Amino acid sequence: MARRDQRLVPISLADLEHNAHITMDLNALDYYRSGANDMQTLRDNQEAFTRLRLRPRILRDVSKVDTQTTLLGHPVASPICISPTAMQRLANDEGEKATARAAAKAKKCMILSSWSTTSAEDTIAAGKEIPVQHDTPGLPLFWFQLYVYKDRAMTESLIRRVEKVGYKALVITVDTPFLGRRLADVRNVFTLPSHMSMANFETKESKVTMANILKQEEDISNININEKAAEVKVVRQESSLAAYVVSQIDPSLNWKDIEWIQSITKLPIIVKGVLTAEDAELAVKSGAKGILVSNHGGRQLDGVLATIDALPEVLDAVKGKGVEVYLDGGVRKGTDVLKALALGARAVFLGRPILWGLAHDGEAGVSLALDLLQKEFELAMALAGCCKIADINRAHVQHGTTPTSRL
Numbered sequence: 001m002a003r004r005d006q007r008l009v010p011i012s013l014a015d016l017e018h019n020a021h022i023t024m025d026l027n028a029l030d031y032y033r034s035g036a037n038d039m040q041t042l043r044d045n046q047e048a049f050t051r052l053r054l055r056p057r058i059l060r061d062v063s064k065v066d067t068q069t070t071l072l073g074h075p076v077a078s079p080i081c082i083s084p085t086a087m088q089r090l091a092n093d094e095g096e097k098a099t100a101r102a103a104a105k106a107k108k109c110m111i112l113s114s115w116s117t118t119s120a121e122d123t124i125a126a127g128k129e130i131p132v133q134h135d136t137p138g139l140p141l142f143w144f145q146l147y148v149y150k151d152r153a154m155t156e157s158l159i160r161r162v163e164k165v166g167y168k169a170l171v172i173t174v175d176t177p178f179l180g181r182r183l184a185d186v187r188n189v190f191t192l193p194s195h196m197s198m199a200n201f202e203t204k205e206s207k208v209t210m211a212n213i214l215k216q217e218e219d220i221s222n223i224n225i226n227e228k229a230a231e232v233k234v235v236r237q238e239s240s241l242a243a244y245v246v247s248q249i250d251p252s253l254n255w256k257d258i259e260w261i262q263s264i265t266k267l268p269i270i271v272k273g274v275l276t277a278e279d280a281e282l283a284v285k286s287g288a289k290g291i292l293v294s295n296h297g298g299r300q301l302d303g304v305l306a307t308i309d310a311l312p313e314v315l316d317a318v319k320g321k322g323v324e325v326y327l328d329g330g331v332r333k334g335t336d337v338l339k340a341l342a343l344g345a346r347a348v349f350l351g352r353p354i355l356w357g358l359a360h361d362g363e364a365g366v367s368l369a370l371d372l373l374q375k376e377f378e379l380a381m382a383l384a385g386c387c388k389i390a391d392i393n394r395a396h397v398q399h400g401t402t403p404t405s406r407l
C-alpha cells in the first residue's frame, strides 16, 4: 500500500489522479477536480457506472480484439476520445500541444476547448507533426468545442479559423449560460496565471488573460491567500472565471442560434450538454449530427442525472434519426466504456483523466492515460465475448441489484 503522499507508478487512471493530487498546486488542482456546489453529480457520474452489471458471452474466439470505429464517417482507432477541457497549460507547460500529440499518436479524437491556453492553429499543428502509421487502422481526428460569445462576429471568425486549419466538427457547449458554482474556486479566487492566456483570443496588441479582462491583475497578485479570501467576502462572491464567463458568454443562446451556426458552416454540429429526451429531439430538429450526453463533469447544475443514467432516454428519443450519441462524465475504467457502448453510445470522452495524465508527465502522461484505458477496454471486450465494436450490444448490460456499499 502506498502512502498518501507517495507518487505511484501508474497502472490505472486512479493512480494518475493520485499523482496529480500530489504534484499540482491548489489553484489548478481545485479548478480541475471540483464539481458544482455539493458535488453530488460529480460523484454520481462514477457511482452510476457501478450500479450497472455486465452480461458476458463465452466461447466466442476472442483471440483478436479490434476497437476501430468511425465518428461522423471518420475512421478512428477506438471509441475512447478526449473531451474539451479549458486551460491545459495549468497542468503542464506543453498543455494542449501535448494532448494533441498523444491523441494523434493513438489515432483518437480530441476536442479542443475554445478556452485553451494554446491556439486552435498551434494545437492542431502539433497533432499533425506526428507521422501517421498506416499499419494500424484509424486516423487522428480533431473537433473544436465552441462557446458562443456575445460578440457574434468573434464567434464567426473563430469558426472560420478552425474550418481553415482542419477541425472536422463543431461541438457546441450548451450547458454553460453561466458558470456553475464551484466553491473551491471561489475560496481560492481562482485565476489563470498571468503568463498564460486564452490563446484563441490573443492579438498582437493584447493578451486575453482573465486578470486583464477583469482589470484586477495588480489586486490579485499583490495580496496573500488569506487576504484574497477576505476580499472575496467583501468584494466578490464568485471566481474570476465565473466573472469572465458572465463578461463573454451569451446566456441568451437558444435553438435558433444553433440553426444560425449551422447556416454559416458546413462543419457538422454536435450539441454538448444534452441530458433529456426533449432536448435530444430539439437538437435533431436544429440540424445537429451528434449529441454529447454530458453534465460537464458535474460542474454546472448540481443534482442532475449521472450521464450513464441519462443516456438511454436520449438514445430512445433519437433512434433511427441518423444522429450519433456520445457520452462523457465519470468514465474511468475499461468496463465503463463497455457499459456505455452496450447501452448504445457510439463513443465515450474523457475529461479529467487527460488532465491527470498531463500533470503526471505531459504528452507521455496523456499517452499513458489513453493507453491504460484502451488496454482495460480491450480486456473487458474479450472477457465479455466481443471481438469488435459491432459485437457490443444492449444484452451485455443490465441494472445491478447489489447495493454499491456491499461491493
Ligand SMILES: Cc1cc2nc3c(=O)[nH]c(=O)nc-3n(C[C@H](O)[C@H](O)[C@H](O)COP(=O)(O)O)c2cc1C
Pocket: 031, 032, 033, 045, 083, 084, 085, 086, 113, 114, 115, 145, 173, 272, 294, 295, 296, 297, 298, 299, 328, 329, 330, 331, 349, 350, 351, 352, 353
Ligand atoms: C477542468 C475542466 C475544464 C473543462 N473545460 C471545458 C470547456 O472548456 N468546454 C467544455 O465544453 N467543457 C469543459 N469541461 C467539461 C468536459 O468537457 C467534460 O464534459 C467533463 O470533464 C467530463 O467528465 P469527466 O471529467 O468526469 O471525464 C471541463 C471540465 C473540466 C474538469
Ligand SMILES: CC(C)CC(=O)C(=O)O
Pocket: 086, 115, 176, 179, 241, 245, 296, 299
Ligand atoms: C472557461 C470555463 C468556462 C471552462 C469550463 O467549461 C469549465 O471550467 O468547466
